[in-house]
Amino acid sequence: MTPDLVMEILARLPVKSLLRFRCVSKSWLSLIDSTEFSLQHLKLYNPNSANSRLLLGQKRIKIHIYTLTIRRCDTLRKDADVATFGRPFKVLQSLNGLLLISSGHRQEMTVKLWNPSVRKCLVIPNCPIQHRSYNLGFALRSKDYKLVAIDYKLKTIAVYSLNDHRWNINPNPLNINQVSRFHVRPPVYSQGVLYWHGDIFYQRRDIFCYDFDVEEFSLLPLPDAVKKDDVWFIFRLGESLGVFSMSSVATCIWLREKNMDRCYWSEWFKGEPNSNAYQQLFQMRASSILFLQQTNTFLMVQKSARGRDRVKSYNFTTHEIQHLGKSLQGKLFFDTYMENLALHNGIDGQTLMSFPEDQTGNNINARS
Amino acid sequence: MASSSSSSLSRVVVKSSDNNLFVVNKKVASQSQLLKQCIDNMEEKGTNDVILIPLSNVTSNILTLVLEYCEKHADFADDDNNNQELKQWDHEFLKKFDYATLNSLTMAADYMVTKSLLNLCCQFIADSIKDLTVQQIRQIFDIKNDFTPQEEADIKNENAWAFR
Numbered sequence: 130m131t132p133d134l135v136m137e138i139l140a141r142l143p144v145k146s147l148l149r150f151r152c153v154s155k156s157w158l159s160l161i162d163s164t165e166f167s168l169q170h171l172k173l174y175n176p177n178s179a180n181s182r183l184l185l186g187q188k189r190i191k192i193h194i195y196t197l198t199i200r201r202c203d204t205l206r207k208d209a210d211v212a213t214f215g216r217p218f219k220v221l222q223s224l225n226g227l228l229l230i231s232s233g234h235r236q237e238m239t240v241k242l243w244n245p246s247v248r249k250c251l252v253i254p255n256c257p258i259q260h261r262s263y264n265l266g267f268a269l270r271s272k273d274y275k276l277v278a279i280d281y282k283l284k285t286i287a288v289y290s291l292n293d294h295r296w297n298i299n300p301n302p303l304n305i306n307q308v309s310r311f312h313v314r315p316p317v318y319s320q321g322v323l324y325w326h327g328d329i330f331y332q333r334r335d336i337f338c339y340d341f342d343v344e345e346f347s348l349l350p351l352p353d354a355v356k357k358d359d360v361w362f363i364f365r366l367g368e369s370l371g372v373f374s375m376s377s378v379a380t381c382i383w384l385r386e387k388n389m390d391r392c393y394w395s396e397w398f399k400g401e402p403n404s405n406a407y408q409q410l411f412q413m414r415a416s417s418i419l420f421l422q423q424t425n426t427f428l429m430v431q432k433s434a435r436g437r438d439r440v441k442s443y444n445f446t447t448h449e450i451q452h453l454g455k456s457l458q459g460k461l462f463f464d465t466y467m468e469n470l471a472l473h474n475g476i477d478g479q480t481l482m483s484f485p486e487d488q489t490g491n492n493i494n495a496r497s
Numbered sequence: 498m499a500s501s502s503s504s505s506l507s508r509v510v511v512k513s514s515d516n517n518l519f520v521v522n523k524k525v526a527s528q529s530q531l532l533k534q535c536i537d538n539m540e541e542k543g544t545n546d547v548i549l550i551p552l553s554n555v556t557s558n559i560l561t562l563v564l565e566y567c568e569k570h571a572d573f574a575d576d577d578n579n580n581q582e583l584k585q586w587d588h589e590f591l592k593k594f595d596y597a598t599l600n601s602l603t604m605a606a607d608y609m610v611t612k613s614l615l616n617l618c619c620q621f622i623a624d625s626i627k628d629l630t631v632q633q634i635r636q637i638f639d640i641k642n643d644f645t646p647q648e649e650a651d652i653k654n655e656n657a658w659a660f661r
Contacts, residue, residue, distance in 0.1 A: 149631060153635055
């Protein structure tokens with residue numbers, strides 16, 4: 130069999146099998162450890178609908194325990210435990226199955242990049258700027274995971290590159306004056322760019338963008354049809370950025386598409402509006418939104434002030450809104466669970482920690 | 498898209514590496530981009546002769562299987578891709594074969610540019626090898642272990658949990 134075909138087959142395997150098959154031969158080892166393979170695996174293994182699962186974080190109020198579990202997308206039924214943390218622990222961001230986490234108390238708080246599927250994590254060096262918010266992304270051209278910390282007061286950013294394992298300060302990057310720091314929910318990552326929008330008091334119809342390759346900000350106007358009185362939000366659909374909107378006339382989904390060098394909004398779905406769904410979506414303070422293409426459904430975490438978050442599913446064709454996982458308590462976080470080989474082989478000159486330590490999280494790949 | 502020009506071919510003859518001839522109708526042959534390309538080229542030249550396409554890399558055993566797949570998929574060509582009956586058939590089709598046959602079929606699908614069969618084979622092989630041991634993998638793919646025992650133990654230790 131040719132190396133290309135071996136790659137086609139191996140790229141469809143779960144991470145646990147791949148970590149084992151590194152032992153097969155020298156050529157398999159160098160294939161599995163290559164960046165090219167790791168990216169191909171991310172593309173081929175994860176979209177397979179049989180593997181579609183959710184990573185759900187749950188922080189119970191009063192008892193300081195943070196649990197991470199893998200769950201089915203449709204029913205939120207538990208598939209496997211990932212880990213339980215007793216110390217102050219927080220998931221700051223997630224991308225392609227990697228989690229940016231912080232742990233420890235304020236003085237000795239460390240930020241780590243953790244890949245639960247390979248059970249390893251990397252301690253990120255201290256960020257050189259203050260007043261920061263962290264955002265994780267992947268730069269397509271340099272094939273590099275990057276972390277951008279933004280200081281909105283001083284109009285400065287610092288960018289951490291995983292390939293270089295260090296921070297670089299970039300004072301006054303292009304358009305930083307125009308972006309707003311206030312956002313209602315985590316930014317949406319798509320194709321090397323991070324997108325977010327201002328809170329409901331922000332009147333302009335723009336989406337803010339940060340490009341991880343050029344390390345600059347820009348503004349992206351919403352589709353013309355989205356009006357001020359619409360309910361709207363952005364989300365990720367496959368590899369693309371999507372905008373959902375509902376007005377008194379229609380329910381629409383637009384996709385940001387690229388043809389040659391031209392980018393444009395194309396209408397992907399148009400249907401009837403629904404006043405009940407409009408009211409509920411308008412009042413729901415969704416803190417994260419996931420799109421599940423197989424079922425035409427959005428999964429949303431509805432924030433509550435007292436840390437009693439709820440998971441709601443909204444079907445945009447039937448306008449049915451359901452409360453899922455009724456037994457879940459506390460502050461919730463979720464994202465698509467993805468298996469990713471990144472970090473498994475360490476990075477130059479850095480040793481990675483096994484994380485969580487071996488006694489916990491033994492079930493992570495229980496299903497594989 | 499069926500061409501309505503007067504030079505349109507209805508059948509082609511495909512020759513396997515062991516010199517057996519297979520008469521294949523155009524709709525079936527079009528499932529393979531390699532065969533489709535040959536047909537399109539001939540039609541552009543305006544020939545009315547039945548064309549012969551030699552496949553130097555595919556034995557008649559394997560070619561029979563590829564053509565069986567193409568025939569079934571040609572029947573469903575106008576349906577959407579998510580046809581459950583077709584999916585079921587695909588699974589039953591591959592289930593019968595041993596690894597050696599699956600490997601040859603995968604290589605033939607690659608050579609004949611039958612993307613859907615290639616994807617199907619790769620996914621099927623992946624699903625069936627994911628729980629195997631390193632030793633079993635070496636046997637199936639006929640791979641020689643070129644690590645020293647120490648090297649192998651070191652690699653294993655990097656991710657001991659994956660071997661449990």
